[in-house]
Amino acid sequence: MADTAIDEAAEAGAVVVYKRIFKEVLESRPSGMRLRLAHAMGKNRSFVSQISNPAYPVPIPVQHLNTIFDVCHFPPQAKAAFLRAYARAHPRRIGRLTEGAHERTLTLHLPDLGSAKRNAELDALLQEFARRLIAIMREK
Template sequence: MTDAVADEPAEAGAVAVYKRIFKEVLDKRPSGMRLRLAHAMGKNRSFVSQISNPAYPVPIPVQHLNTIFDVCHFPPQAKAAFLRAYARAHPRRISRLTEGPHERTLTLHLPDLGSGKRNAQLDALLQEFARRLIAIMQEKE
């Protein structure tokens, strides 16, 4: 057996290790956390289910890690274990976690407008407003 073939299951196993930690944290959170996390990442709930399931080899994109830590309120020990496992699985990606601009999540409580379409329009409007405002604030003169 070649080393490359021997390493493939180890890589898949490394992804499963950090996903198990993520799943354990999620399972201890109140119901609705997956949906709240999906909204914070701009994704749908099935994406969160996929990236939190150790049976799926799909890695968690590094750009979502800080959002996951913030929204799910990772305990310090779980976060440290997660980051160690993530670094083993993706040694080149982990450096991107500390590079570049950092984001934070803000949760707004809005009225239900009585229509899924109107609620989605309001959500899209506020997200676009935030993106444009940040772009203006980050412009260099």
């Protein structure tokens, strides 16, 4: 029982370390970066605030790391320090970062169609098109 508490405390400490690194990088970027990052991850701005705040125990999901690195333009030293702390905090998750296909984010600027419903339909159509096209390209 005591070992579990020690492991949890060590993990929490490592989470704080990588979140501090993330917060420093994020704060050194131009204003609007949180919103840009939220859009790239398909989340809202408050999610970015939670995962970048060392005071919150919410871990950063591994599937968002490459997007974070790309959008925030992590300096190589900060990325290396972040990954070391992330690996200490989540030793079983870090392997998933290198597994499988890597993703990248593309931001499209579309016209506002004047209706939330029509905008959502266009967004869904483009996302489905991208998924199908990628599936076709992977078959070759």
